[in-house]
Amino acid sequence: MLNLDPGFTPLGEKNSITHKSFLFAGGEPHIKITDGFNSAEPVTITQRINSFNDLGLICITVDALKRMGVKEINLFIPYFPAARQDRVMVPGEPLSVKVYADIINAMALASVTVFDPHSEVTPALLNNCVTVSNHQFIKEVISKIGTEVKLISPDGGALKKIYKVSEFLGGAEVVECSKSRDVKTGKLSGFKVYSDDLAGADCLIVDDICDGGGTFIGLAEALKAKNAGKLYLAISHGIFSKGFDELGKYFEQIFTTDSIKEVDHVGVTQIKLADII
Numbered sequence: 001m002l003n004l005d006p007g008f009t010p011l012g013e014k015n016s017i018t019h020k021s022f023l024f025a026g027g028e029p030h031i032k033i034t035d036g037f038n039s040a041e042p043v044t045i046t047q048r049i050n051s052f053n054d055l056g057l058i059c060i061t062v063d064a065l066k067r068m069g070v071k072e073i074n075l076f077i078p079y080f081p082a083a084r085q086d087r088v089m090v091p092g093e094p095l096s097v098k099v100y101a102d103i104i105n106a107m108a109l110a111s112v113t114v115f116d117p118h119s120e121v122t123p124a125l126l127n128n129c130v131t132v133s134n135h136q137f138i139k140e141v142i143s144k145i146g147t148e149v150k151l152i153s154p155d156g157g158a159l160k161k162i163y164k165v166s167e168f169l170g171g172a173e174v175v176e177c178s179k180s181r182d183v184k185t186g187k188l189s190g191f192k193v194y195s196d197d198l199a200g201a202d203c204l205i206v207d208d209i210c211d212g213g214g215t216f217i218g219l220a221e222a223l224k225a226k227n228a229g230k231l232y233l234a235i236s237h238g239i240f241s242k243g244f245d246e247l248g249k250y251f252e253q254i255f256t257t258d259s260i261k262e263v264d265h266v267g268v269t270q271i272k273l274a275d276i277i
């Protein structure tokens with residue numbers, strides 16, 4: 001095991017390979033593997049990706065391991081970078097998810113494990129991809145809420161996954177919703193809840209990523225307009241780029257994992273991937 005982020009050990013620390021990593025003054029990541037480990041054994045690298053340099057560190061680590069004679073290298077990156085940029089919406093944009101997938105595929109890894117990928121595009125592009133669903137995460141969230149909730153699917157992307165979550169949970173009720181996004185400006189509008197009256201039912205919105213949170217604030221207003229009870233939010237990958245001031249006004253509690261970073265906020269419960277995979 002080679003955990004590149006010292007604060008993130010999702011698969012444990014058994015047989016951890018010691019190393020030192022740092023940035024050169026020019027901004028390039030560097031690593032020195034300081035262990036005399038058995039290079040005939042497979043190695044699994046784990047990493048949280050918050051920047052292109054975090055991917056760069058993976059690339060140079062794979063190179064260092066191969067030069068030490070390691071033949072089988074596995075990678076665990078729960079949050080796949082640019083997974084949302086999985087289609088070219090207006091001319092002039094990149095297909096970023098393919099750029100990242102091509103870089104990773106070039107390393108010829110034995111497996112690449114991702115957690116709750118945004119769409120089917122990531123596993124389709126990534127060689128030897130293993131996906132971990134959000135099922136256990138949502139089960140854990142519901143046990144922490146402690147009461148019956150309706151599962152809310154915010155948009156078309158989430159809809160493809162929510163019924164599998166419901167099935168895993170033994171048939172929890174699903175409420176479908178939709179939103180519109182202007183592909184030129186990224187602006188959100190037109191939140192719809194496909195239920196006439198939620199009759200005070202507590203609701204858990206389930207989605208893969210929270211970035212600025214606009215999706216969930218817009219949806220929370222639409223749910224309240226349909227008489228929703230308490231609102232909860234479960235997000236596999238918490239970016240939370242606009243903080244929690246606005247989100248906190250709508251949600252009793254927000255649940256996320258540590259797939260991207262640590263979150264320290266009274267309104268957020270963070271469930272460690274180490275505890276659910």
Ligand SMILES: O=P(O)(O)OC[C@H]1O[C@H](OP(=O)(O)OP(=O)(O)O)[C@H](O)[C@@H]1O
Binds near residue numbers: 158
């Ligand atoms: O916190 P926010 O800034 O609102 O972003 C979060 C939303 O963005 C992503 O979906 P996206 O809008 O890209 O939709 P898609 O399912 O059409 O890809 C993600 O699945 C969330 O639903």
